[in-house]
Amino acid sequence: MIHRLRLAELIDKLSRRECSAREAMAACLLQMDRVDSQVHAFLSVDRDNAMAQADAADRALASGVTHREKPLLGVPIALKDVLCHQGQPLNCSSKILGTFRSPYDATVVAKLKEAGATVFGRLNMDEFAMGSSTENSAFFTTLNPWDTSRIPGGSSGGCAASVAANECFASLGSDTGGSIRQPAALCGCVGMKPTYGRVSRYGLVAFASSLDQIGPFTKDVRDGAILLQAISGYDRRDSTSMREPVPEYTASLTGNLRGLKIGLAKEFMVGGLDPEVDAAVKRAVRHLESLGAEIVEVSLPHSDYAVATYYIIATAEASANLARFDGIRYGARVEGSDPFQLNSRTRGSGFGAEVKRRIILGTYVLSSGYYDAYYLRAQKVRTLIRQDFLKAFESVDAIVSPTTPTAAFKVGEKSGDPLQMYLSDIFTISCNLAGNCGISLPCGFTSSPKLPIGLQVLGKPFGEETMLRIAHAYEQSTPWHREVAPLG
Amino acid sequence: MEYEAVIGLETHVQLKTLSKMWCGCANEFGASPNSNVCPVCLGFPGVLPVANEQALRLTVLTGLLLNCSIPSRAKFDRKNYFYPDSAKNYQVTQYDQPSTREGWIDFESGGRLETVRITRAHLEEDVGKNVHFERCSGVDFNRAGVPLLEIVSEPEICSADMACDYLNALTDILVRGGISDCDMEKGMVRCDVNVSVRPKGSKALGAKIEIKNMNTFSGVRRALDYEIPRQIAAVQRGERLAQETRRWDDIGGITESMRSKEDAHDYRYFPEPDLMPFEPSDSWLAQVRAQVVELPLARKRRFMEQFQLPPSDAQALTDDDAAGNYFQRIVAGHRSPKTIANWVINNLKGKLAESGFSFGELQFPEVGIPQLVDLVEAGKISTTMAQEVFLEMFRTGELPGGIVERRGLSQVSDAGAIEALCRQVIEANPKSADDFRAGRGAALNFLKGQVMKLSKGKANPGVVGDVLERLLNG
Numbered sequence: 001m002i003h004r005l006r007l008a009e010l011i012d013k014l015s016r017r018e019c020s021a022r023e024a025m026a027a028c029l030l031q032m033d034r035v036d037s038q039v040h041a042f043l044s045v046d047r048d049n050a051m052a053q054a055d056a057a058d059r060a061l062a063s064g065v066t067h068r069e070k071p072l073l074g075v076p077i078a079l080k081d082v083l084c085h086q087g088q089p090l091n092c093s094s095k096i097l098g099t100f101r102s103p104y105d106a107t108v109v110a111k112l113k114e115a116g117a118t119v120f121g122r123l124n125m126d127e128f129a130m131g132s133s134t135e136n137s138a139f140f141t142t143l144n145p146w147d148t149s150r151i152p153g154g155s156s157g158g159c160a161a162s163v164a165a166n167e168c169f170a171s172l173g174s175d176t177g178g179s180i181r182q183p184a185a186l187c188g189c190v191g192m193k194p195t196y197g198r199v200s201r202y203g204l205v206a207f208a209s210s211l212d213q214i215g216p217f218t219k220d221v222r223d224g225a226i227l228l229q230a231i232s233g234y235d236r237r238d239s240t241s242m243r244e245p246v247p248e249y250t251a252s253l254t255g256n257l258r259g260l261k262i263g264l265a266k267e268f269m270v271g272g273l274d275p276e277v278d279a280a281v282k283r284a285v286r287h288l289e290s291l292g293a294e295i296v297e298v299s300l301p302h303s304d305y306a307v308a309t310y311y312i313i314a315t316a317e318a319s320a321n322l323a324r325f326d327g328i329r330y331g332a333r334v335e336g337s338d339p340f341q342l343n344s345r346t347r348g349s350g351f352g353a354e355v356k357r358r359i360i361l362g363t364y365v366l367s368s369g370y371y372d373a374y375y376l377r378a379q380k381v382r383t384l385i386r387q388d389f390l391k392a393f394e395s396v397d398a399i400v401s402p403t404t405p406t407a408a409f410k411v412g413e414k415s416g417d418p419l420q421m422y423l424s425d426i427f428t429i430s431c432n433l434a435g436n437c438g439i440s441l442p443c444g445f446t447s448s449p450k451l452p453i454g455l456q457v458l459g460k461p462f463g464e465e466t467m468l469r470i471a472h473a474y475e476q477s478t479p480w481h482r483e484v485a486p487l488g
Numbered sequence: 489m490e491y492e493a494v495i496g497l498e499t500h501v502q503l504k505t506l507s508k509m510w511c512g513c514a515n516e517f518g519a520s521p522n523s524n525v526c527p528v529c530l531g532f533p534g535v536l537p538v539a540n541e542q543a544l545r546l547t548v549l550t551g552l553l554l555n556c557s558i559p560s561r562a563k564f565d566r567k568n569y570f571y572p573d574s575a576k577n578y579q580v581t582q583y584d585q586p587s588t589r590e591g592w593i594d595f596e597s598g599g600r601l602e603t604v605r606i607t608r609a610h611l612e613e614d615v616g617k618n619v620h621f622e623r624c625s626g627v628d629f630n631r632a633g634v635p636l637l638e639i640v641s642e643p644e645i646c647s648a649d650m651a652c653d654y655l656n657a658l659t660d661i662l663v664r665g666g667i668s669d670c671d672m673e674k675g676m677v678r679c680d681v682n683v684s685v686r687p688k689g690s691k692a693l694g695a696k697i698e699i700k701n702m703n704t705f706s707g708v709r710r711a712l713d714y715e716i717p718r719q720i721a722a723v724q725r726g727e728r729l730a731q732e733t734r735r736w737d738d739i740g741g742i743t744e745s746m747r748s749k750e751d752a753h754d755y756r757y758f759p760e761p762d763l764m765p766f767e768p769s770d771s772w773l774a775q776v777r778a779q780v781v782e783l784p785l786a787r788k789r790r791f792m793e794q795f796q797l798p799p800s801d802a803q804a805l806t807d808d809d810a811a812g813n814y815f816q817r818i819v820a821g822h823r824s825p826k827t828i829a830n831w832v833i834n835n836l837k838g839k840l841a842e843s844g845f846s847f848g849e850l851q852f853p854e855v856g857i858p859q860l861v862d863l864v865e866a867g868k869i870s871t872t873m874a875q876e877v878f879l880e881m882f883r884t885g886e887l888p889g890g891i892v893e894r895r896g897l898s899q900v901s902d903a904g905a906i907e908a909l910c911r912q913v914i915e916a917n918p919k920s921a922d923d924f925r926a927g928r929g930a931a932l933n934f935l936k937g938q939v940m941k942l943s944k945g946k947a948n949p950g951v952v953g954d955v956l957e958r959l960l961n962g
Contacts, residue, residue: 084534097533104527106534205533209761238536239763317761320566323577324531328627339572339625366568366756375758 021074073116096350106203123158153183178428185454200235263396319362403454510537531575551588595657851885
């Protein structure tokens, strides 16, 4: 049952030599063999490479290297298919990259390796991180370990499903508008989007550069703090990463909420919310109060514009970021009579419908004559949204809300209606626009079927410690995180 | 009706940095194809740009040399278009907040001092190079991501000659400032020419015709020599010229239409989210300011004023920066700068060229030439002898004073000693003496030569002439 251990528990066992890195990795692979044919979280796994890393970790452990020196020594951690892992396939769940393998490690991958982790697997996602269900993957849809007729959320659906199904001890995903927090909520695990600039984006295939941030999926909050510790910090390869010092995150997990003020945004308590989700979040708020926090109503007046603003800025940036997939230097290619035809044929057959929709939208909002009305205006609204948060954070230490309006929906339920799909990110999107941090953790279940409900805690910019402290105190005094998915 | 041309130039110059604009790959010409490349400059998935600080410095330095203002905040933007030589299919450039703006450049053209205003000089990245083979094409990305400065002039140039003078002055400044080697053969300078025509005296601008991607100044001249009469002829025929982009066909010697205004690209500029805006600090700017050098034209004018040099000498000492610097150092405080300039320009430069040495490798100390001039001016050695002393100084590094003394080359000016030699020569050449007395002046030169020979060249020729004349006439 090694695969069911939490990351922190595995570290304890490894350091006490009660299990080996090889056993930990093998347990994940065995669990994959058992459940992945139902969950479809992984696009591929290089088993030899994974076992070789595990063996190297065991040799290091045998030679006396401690977890003080290498905090993740021997811990298997899986990657969303949008993070570069040297020598491994990189597809972003798209056909357009063909047989591409990354020639280099993303900074977060290098940091995981430096910390001793066994980095493995390519986790399914919506193509180029565009979607909320993994139904936009060019390969297959990942299914929710709690109910395989349902989606796991997205875009990092594979990350959430693999952790919920205990196929890995943790995974790294990316969050542009909720792509970590939303699937974490729907799969009943912990997903964190750090502050923009907290974690280097070097080696993350860009969807929307000013919104993207890499973050961990874990089985509990402490594991999230441990992983955040390992991947945070300034990186000279990412000019948007910040020189902010990296605190000892696990030290903030005191279990004590006395003196903290937690905000409830009145704009987030609106119609369209599933009654069971609403009730669970309200119970969570009362619980936080019982733990000593003061609950304060705050206002984020421009929240109504967040989805529209997001879909202008994100698509504009994406239209440029995805221009490099042209079939000239790498990836799949469809030949043409000239480079222009080659380019349009390659992109025409290589990209899926949602990616094309967003590239066209992004191209449109940047076009001459429309720029001021769309892109420029969206940037101004983004500033207002950021100011809303900064103002709210003057009076509270964090803001809580549902992570998603509903629990996991059925496969196919929203895939024909992009706007409905976009609205599943309504509570998560503002955080990316404002650039602050957010975390989703389980706060209950729907009754029938039994599906996880997520509580979102939003922290100040670089306020991860307080955010983690709140999430951890709530989690440790509630039973939800101990629940295991039927396929887990 | 008479027509005039209105020309504006957009000059692209590769910056002289060790590495590329966004990555650590070498900025180097002539390496084998795709050898100076990495995931960043190949536009691989997941990479991010990191701005080259030296390129930012050189950009601001250019702004200072071109009298531009340096805004407190500059940013980068993405310019979107597809072309196989572009690794990302957008070019990172500075669109509405460039590093420098609103300057000017002074230069000489047609014997006049001209001023052309500079709209801006902004930083961007170069693209790769398409190479066409018999049955396929390739792209060499060595050049992709090389820092590129685009210097945009106001439309204030009015002829092909003036355009070339502007370009020469501009590249002189950039070379002098250490900003670019401006080596055309290596494609380090490329130029887009905007040209329109209008009735002379009119203030309105005609339809702007852009001629893209000229890579030699002679090409610019020839293209303008073709394009200006073409436009004037068209207008005179009553045609309305429309804004368009044209291509220069260097072999055919003509320009041809590439695309009209309707087909113009929509580049969809927007701020580059992967880079922070650049806000230079005062201390950073002070460091760049310390790199400002004297511009060629300013130096020429100063040499003419401060040292009373004729324009040709001042130009020669400006064109050759090292010679000018050397001249400046050795001339300090000397009463005959013109003579010192002559030695540097006429003698020293020639010997250096012949020997392959540079000014830094000179054997003799910097007092050498001033001392030589002093010896001549004090009448210690003749100018002829000075040439010989110079050559020896150049060869051995010994100072002129030492050479003259050691070899006993000191010129004899003592009238008594010279008179003895003159008497000896007159006695030995009675025929010539008689010729002179009979009014044949040329005979004096023969006698003078004999005296010089007898003195082994050390006699002061002026004194010899005087003494001979006195003796013969007396």
